[in-house]
Every structure is written in C-alpha cells, then in structure tokens.
Amino acid sequence: MIREAHGDLLSADVDAIVNTVNTVGVMGKGIALQFKKRFPDNFKAYSAACKLGDVKLGEMFVFDAGQLVTPRWVINFPTKQHWKSRSRLKDIDAGLDDLVHVIGELGIQSIALPPLGCGLGGLDWLEVRPLIERKLASVDADIVVYPPEGAPPAAAIVPSGNRPTMSAGKAALVHIIDRYSPVAMGAGLIEIQKLMYFLQVAGQPLNLHYVKGIYGPYADNLRHVLNRVEGHFLTGFGDGSASVTEAEPIALLDGAGAEAEVVVAADDQLRRRIDRVLALADGFESSYGMELLATAHWAASSEGCDDRACVIATVHGWSKRKEQLFTERHVVAALDQLVAHGWLGEDFAA
Template identity: 45%
Template sequence: MIEYRRDNLLEADAEALVNTVNTVGVMGKGIALQFKKKFKENFKAYERAYKRGEVEIGKMFTFPMNRLTNPRYIINFPTKQHWREKSRLEYVREGLDDLLREIKRLDISSVAIPPLGCGNGGLDWETEVRPLIQEAFAHAPGVRAYVYEPSVTSGPVAISTEGPKPDLTPARAVMLDLIAAYKASHYTVGRLVAQKLAYFAQVAGEDSLSLEFKTGKFGPYADELRFLLQTLEGHYITGLGGMSGRSEIELLPGAEREAEDYLRDHPDTEGHLERVAALIEGFETPYGMELLATVHWAVAHKGATTFEEALRIVQDWSPRKGDLFGEEHVAVAWEHLEEAGWMPTRSVVR
C-alpha cells in the first residue's frame, strides 16, 4: 500500500528509510547529504562498502541500526554511478527489484522512499519514477510504502469553471463512468490514465467518443480528450489541472450517479465499458496502462505481427520507453491482450 507524503522523510515512522546514493562513496548533495549528517554510522559503513567494491547498481546496501525503535534499517539505493552523473531510469528499475527482495528478506512491513533519481538526479517524477514505484509496490500489498514526492511537485491547478453546468452527452457520460470504475479500486486517475481509458473504450467500440488518437510520448494520445475533460472540470470532476504538472481527477458529488442514469438507456455502451474494465484488471497504474496501450498500438497501428516486432517498436518508441518497458513486462502485456481477445488484426481506432 502506497501513501504519498511531502513532509520530512528522515522523521518517518518506518522500519526502513531509503537513501539514494552513488557507487563512489560520496554523499555530497540532496537527501544523501541529509542522511550523512543524521546517520553518521550508516555513512561510514557505506564508505567502507564502497572501498570493498560492494556498492553496485541494482544492489541495495543495507545498514542495520541495531535498535528496537524505527528506523531499524537504512537502505542505501544506488541511482547513479558517479556523483557527477545523472541518474538513469534502468538503475531505478533494477534497484526497485532488489529493494523488494531486501524488504522480503528482512520481513520489513513499512518503508519510506524518496523520489528516486529525481531532483539532482534529473529524472522526471510524474512520467518516469512515480509509475515505476507504483508498479513495483503493486506486487507488495502487505508493505506500507511512504513515498515522498519532490518538493517542487505542485498540486493540480484549478481551472476556471464560470458558466452553467454543461449537459451530459454520451461521450461525457462515458468518461465519467470510466473514471468512476477505475477509482472504485482506489487507484488515482491523472491525464495519462484518462487517455488510456478513453483509448480502450474506443477500441472496444464506443463510437461516441470520436477521438483521433495519434502516436504520443506516453502512448496513444488524443488531444480532443483534453477539451472534453476541461468541459467536465468544476461541474462533474475536479483536479484536472492545466496542461502540465500533476493531475489527480476526482468525481464531484452526484457525478457518478448522473452518468449511470444517463447510460442506463445505452446497453451497448455498458457492454463496451465492461470490456474495458475486464481488460485493465491488474494493470491499474499509470505504468501498467501506458504499457498495455503502447503494446496494443504497436500491433494495431505499427504493424507488429509478432512479439519480437512489438517489443522492438515499443523500445524504439523513445529513449524513455526503451528504459521504462523491459522485455518481461512487454511480454506480460502481449500475453494479456491475446488472452483477453484484444489483439487486433488491423487498425481499429479511427
């Protein structure tokens, strides 16, 4: 279970605190410097481990505090090689795999995690690191993860909502229903997830959306959806924010019921939405939704006819996707689309 925070990680009441480090024995900036000042014995142990060649990418260096109160462990997480370099997304991915192994080995039930590789590391929180952390801890539901967002991350920007409440249309009701169904499982809906929900609804046959999807940075993208959601903002939803920065869409009171009532006379639409809900089960994170939609797009619009072709298209999409989506996860998405009967044989989105 993930809980996002913006207070002081070093004061977190967690069994383990995660510290981001390099592999050359230096804690000179950012949160690593704070750890060095507060937990001096951890730094000495880390420095000795570096000299022995034991601080490596993809491998946690864990320092036991040898006490009964929290924190009981400091887990040093390498996100870069040299302190002068930028962090790399593949280092974060490899490290998260080992972090989960270490949590299991030590039977840790709570852990505080900084924005791995962001800030001085140069990685983007919203589009790169946050999805990876969400994906990793989806496989550790018994662990309480206190995830500390970058202090520069601002909340959603309010959008002016002057004017009368717009009437519902099939497309507006569909988006409200998709958002409600996704949030029913206690997952966050941002702009990226909303795009993928709309994409799969349209692939399922929901013609009312009439969206023109194109190849975007984060997978299939339709710019018209932005205007549809802005129409709903302040009347049926809140938290959309502007074009950049964080968004966290919430339904306003009564919006879900209005959408349900509107769609009651549209049985075909309800069938489309049920197909989408069945498809995305188990993929309800920004990472999972982007992965699933990107693999589908590779087949439907890029001509992939084999897994190997789809993998190449996904990883050649952009350096970001090449770093973010490894072969194992692309294979999981491919197999899921096949088993669910969603693997297209031709372009299915207008």
C-alpha cells in the same frame, strides 16, 4: 508605482487586467484558459478578432466590459504568434510599448499583469521582469505584477460556461473514472487517456483523434473534453497547464457518478464496452500499467506488427524512455493480457 503581488491574478481589484494570448484565437492552457472561463465574452470578441487578423504581435486587443464591471478592461497581450510557439522577448518589448499607450489613452488607474511570456511561453522571468519595470516606470498608475507561481489548485478555477449535458460520451468518461479510481487509488491523465483509447477501440464513437505520443496513444481533443467538464462533473484538470507527471489526480464531484450511471445503464452496448475495458485493465491499474497496455496495443495494431518480436522492438524503439521503462517481460505480459481479453489475435499469443 510598480509592485509585486501573489495569489489569484484574476481576482485583482483593478481597472484593467492583462491576459497573455496568441494571435490564432486559442486559449487552451494556463492563464489564458483561466481567462477564457472567467471572461467568456472577452474570449468571444478575441476569437472573432483573430479570425479577421486583427490580433497582432506588439498590439493590445482591448475588451471593454463596461463601467459597472471590475475589472472594466481585459487587455489581451499577444506574447506569441501561434499557441505552439515560444514567446520572444522582442515581442514582449514591442507589446509593452503599446500597453503604455493604451493605459494612457484609456485613463487606466490600476492594472494587473501576469508574467508575460513566461510559463508556457518559455521566457525567463529574470529577463522579463526588468523589461516590464523599465517600460512601465514612467506610467502614472498602480501597476501590480504577478510573478510565475504555477497554476492555482484545480478547485479554485472557475468552471467553463454553463453546466454541460451528460451526453453518452461524457457519461462514459465519468463512469469509467468512477469505476476505475477505487481500484487504482485514483485516476491520472495518462490512465484516462488510455482508458478512453481502449473504449474507442472497443467501438464507442467518441471521435477522439489518437496519435503516437510520448506516453503512448494520445488524443489532444480529449483534453478539450476534460476542460469542458472540469468544475462541473470532475476536478483535477485545472487549467491544463500541469505536465502529466505533476497534474492532480482527477476526482469526480458529488453527484456526477450517479448522473453518469443513469445514462450508461440505459445504453447496454456502452456498458458492455466499458465492462470490457475495465476487464482488460484488471491487474494493470496504474499509469505504468495502462501506458504499457496501450503502447503494446498501438504497436501491434497501428505500426504494422504481426508478431511479438515486432511489438517488443517497436515499443523499445518508440523512445529511450520506453526502452528503459518497459522490460521485454512486461511487454510480453501486456500482450498476454491483450490476447486473453480479445483485443489482439492469436498471432500475438505465446
């Protein structure tokens, strides 16, 4: 029997639960990241199998958690080759054939499925659902299908692993959010990316790999840090699947600010760098303002510009969005702020 359910797929009371994966061992966003947090042993087995080339499109990779655990089986269903790729309907089709075989071979009596290949995979649920129903129609099991409904609230997602230690880098992240948020009325992903960008430019060795992104300088590995501390020091990042314009604000959990303060207070150089970043942000505390500051700084420092005219042209040439969003007057204001606080030289002064 095939039936539809709503809510938390990972809490389904079933023998087996299906996890959508790629074949390269990455569970970085969406439902896969939720599985990584909830079933860490499954992730370890899956990651090892990927390194051996044993996770393939059209074939299930089954993890057996043991008879005393519910669900007993996590069935990793490859829906795309690479995590950056889009899912293809033919791979869902082939995978469902193998899933039918696995259900029969293991004697599974009940199983829960996510919307295979939809969401981050890009497939249309109106095409995927009929395919699931057709392929699994003859299976003698209770089949529970969860349609696309977006990620659950961040607070409902199980934290990843054991609570991490409050290192200098994590303390810097938590402390800068703690001091920035009350003034800005919250801190979004764009703002956090830019605050940490400037902290690294100020000399803090964060090992963040910034590149030219849609919203200005962007470090994808900062997203991994946010995932690691989600549910331990802060909340709002969730499973990382929300776009920056739709994501929840990042908020600190009780005690995190005080714990970070202890680390920062013991490191005079770190505190001075954070003070410098927050002084730069003064008057620009918003996603618009921080993106503007960071974009102007990147244009001046990383795009070969040596005067204001070049920075303005570079910002406007970055994308149509930035050309329409950031007026020449606002770019000039950002340059004035950067020069006044010592982030750019006098070549960029009025």
